[in-house]
Amino acid sequence: MNRVGLEVPVKGMIFTELLDLADHLAGEEAVDKLLDDLDLDSDAAYTSVGNYPCSELVQIMTALGAQSGVSCDEVQREFGHWVLGIFTDRYPHFVKDKHTAFDLLEVIETEVHAEVRKLYPDAELPTFRTRRLGPDRMEMHYHSERPLRSFCHGLIEACLQRYGVTGQVRIAQDNGASDTVFDIQLER
Ligand code: HEM
Incomplete structure (x- = not known):
């Protein structure tokens, strides 16, 4: 496709x-x-x-x-925060064993969205690649058929909030609203 x-x-x-x-x-x-x-x-x-x-x-x-x-874009970001709250309440088992924001972000592709795909076989999900750049830094590559990177940005920020950490979520590589590398730097 x-x-x-x-x-x-x-x-x-x-x-x-x-x-x-x-x-x-x-x-x-x-x-x-x-x-x-x-x-x-x-x-x-x-x-x-x-x-x-x-x-x-x-x-x-x-x-x-x-x-x-x-x-x-600002609405998309706010919507990302809203959706994370709703989804983690509705599907607590998806996040149960994830003890840090990075633990969760790392498995969106392989576990969370994989489960979503089982529930909704017609779901069209983005793809993610993550890479830890250090204990407090991670890169997350968002690639989609939809131009929803600001929604994604809000979801990532909401993951940090959920685990009570603060940090910067920066666009490190801008290939457009469907293909973006986020650089996530936590503050200590
Ligand atoms: C409990 C957690 C989550 C659940 C249950 C969930 C579920 C879903 C569902 C049902 C869709 C719609 C798929 C479709 O339109 O066919 C979706 C889309 C999306 N999800 Fe998740 N998701 C979760 C967490 C996350 C997180 C943490 C991120 C960010 C890193 C994320 C990123 C996205 C994005 C960006 C889309 C929009 C579609 C696109 O950009 O192509 N999701 N998700």
Whole structure:
């Protein structure tokens, strides 16, 4: 499969989570209006098991950001924080034996998303390669068919927070929003 872009589908549960975050930030009434104005092909009738084009995700995030004067990238990042909280509550066994943020980030590809794939065989997940550069430093290479690196950025930041560590998550190599190397440096 050699597609990159906004037509690539995203699992419905990501959409339903985005609408929950939107309700939380802007209130249900404002969100209904925002969705009406966008006039989406799906009519925003998302179910968690369906698949919908990434373009709709980006349209909703862009419109949400415009309401509060922030960019789509900033909304994606905040959404990453939101989703990590929800997913770790919903799937505690995925994170149970992971004692540090790096332990968890290292197994997103091989364990966490591998389990997601078993639950949802039609899920289209990104690929990750990680490399420890020292006890407090790790490189994480995100590669996807969808341009969601800012969402990924937020998820990584949220992993650090979850384990009570602070640090910098920097874009070390920018090959576009679908292919990015993050440099994660923890503070001691
Ligand atoms: C308990 C933890 C997690 C669960 C259950 C989970 C599950 C999922 C699911 C269901 C999707 C949607 C797949 C689709 O659209 O078909 C997804 C997408 C994604 N996940 Fe995870 N995930 C988890 C943790 C993480 C973490 C920690 C990261 C970051 C390092 C991450 C990075 C991503 C990204 C960036 C996407 C968007 C799709 C893309 O960019 O191609 N996930 N994940």
